[in-house]
Amino acid sequence: MEARLASPRHDSDRPPALDGSAASRDLAALPKAHLHLHFTGSMRHSTLVELAAAHEVHLPDALVEDWPPKLRATDERGWFRFQRLYDIARSVLRTPGDLRRLLRETAEDEAAEGSRWLEIQVDPSGYAARFGGLTPTVELVLDAAREAEAATGVGIGVVIAANRTKHPLDAKTLARLAVRYAGKGVVGFGLSNDERRGRAYDFGGAFRIARRGGLLSVPHGGELLGPTSVRECLETLSAxxxxxxxxxxxxPRLLAEIVERGVTLEVCPASNVSLGVAATAADVPLRTLYESGARLALGADDPLLFGSRLVRQYELARAEHGFGDAELAELARQSILGSAAPESVRTRVLAAIADWERTPTGG
Structure with a gap:
């Protein structure tokens, strides 16, 4: 992790409030990194429908006529429905060509939204039975990522993620596999799924393997559970x-520790609203986190299920939290600084962000 760029922010440090002209720069043109995107969840809705038809997979109305689905995951039944829809969507990925198409289209969409670097998260165990095992699945994903990067110019790193609802020994297997491909496309090790069903401390061994192998520790936490979950990720998984x-x-003491450690929080406003973590986008504590001095990286999480991609998250920061262009540019800087992007990519993107800030409003 790099040293923090700035001290906690105060009201006097804010740019002027939005006034119609102060926030007219194109957010899709703002160079940025996308650090919180799940593999199946990155799929275009149109691609889901096409692949389902091609492979004769029945899609429920929530993924067709009623898309994007109405979701809520603050109770066990709601999370089960969310996971069931995700599993159905994953089931349309039947061939290597399907995976390659998904990654190519995802990279195309990221390029259109100003992403210069993408870290996409995948649990290979969800695909292994169809693609010949864990190792062939990871190699297929990495090869598809290289193709997508070459075709679009968007740099791509892969995060291998363990599943909280599975045994910690499975996570250790994935960590060892991830380390085998460190420096070859895999940049981090994650932990996803319902945090109420798998405590972070159960997975400490897997994360020690990953960190010793040079991978970033990027678990989920502090979404459906509160500060205790966050602290476990910090102390046990060294996030x-x-x-x-x-x-x-x-x-507040935990938040101050996050700031002190320079931990980047991958905040996903639309996802938080869709899953019931926040009642509205205005209730996501984005401004509070920013003013505390926490490093932030906005993410879309699962556009396939939540119906919005990365630029929308920046639009919400602007519209619901009063972020001016200078602050939005700072969010973009924090996203690239919190990433595993090579130094050459960081330098290039940071320079491009500065150019965006210098662009006249409306230009």
Missing amino acids: DRLGHGVRATED
Whole structure:
């Protein structure tokens, strides 16, 4: 992790409030990194429908006529429905060509939204039975990522993620596999799924393997559970970044520790609303986190299920939290600084962000 760029922010440090002209720069043109995107969840809705037809997979109305689905995951039944829809979507990926198409289209969409670097998260165990095992699945994903990067110019790193609802020994197997491909496309090791069903401390051994192998520690935490979940990720998993982490605002001392450690929080406003973590986008504590001095990286999480991609998250920061262009540019800088992007990519993107800031409004 790099040293923090700035001290906690105060009202006097804010740019002027939005006034119609102060926030007219094109957010799709703002160079940025996308650090919180799940593999199946990155799929275009049109591609889901086409692949389902091609492979004769029946899709429920929530994924067709009623898309994007109405979701809520604050109770066990709601999370089960969310996971069931995700599993159905994953089931349309039947061939290597399907995976290659998904990654190519995802990279195309990221390029259109100003992403210069993408870290996409995948649990290979969800695909292994169809693609010949864990190792062939990872190699297929990495090869598809290289193709997508070459075709679009968007740099791509892969995060191998363990599943909280599975045994910690499975996570150790994935960590060892991830380390085999460190420096060959795999940049981090994650932990996803319902944090109420798998405590972070159960997975400490897997994360020690990953960190010793040079991978970033990027678990989910502080989404459906509160500060205790965040603290476990910090202390047991030595998190470099934290997927979501918004519940850290409930414990000021914990939030101060996050700032001190320079941990990047991957905040996903639309996802938080869709899953019931926040009632509205205005209730996501984005401004509180920013003013505390926490490093933030906005993410779309699962556009396939939540119906919005990365630029929309920046639009919400602008519209619902009053972020001016200078602050939005700072969010973009924090996203690239919290990433595993090579130094050459970081330098190029940071320079491009500065160019965006210098562009006249409306230009």
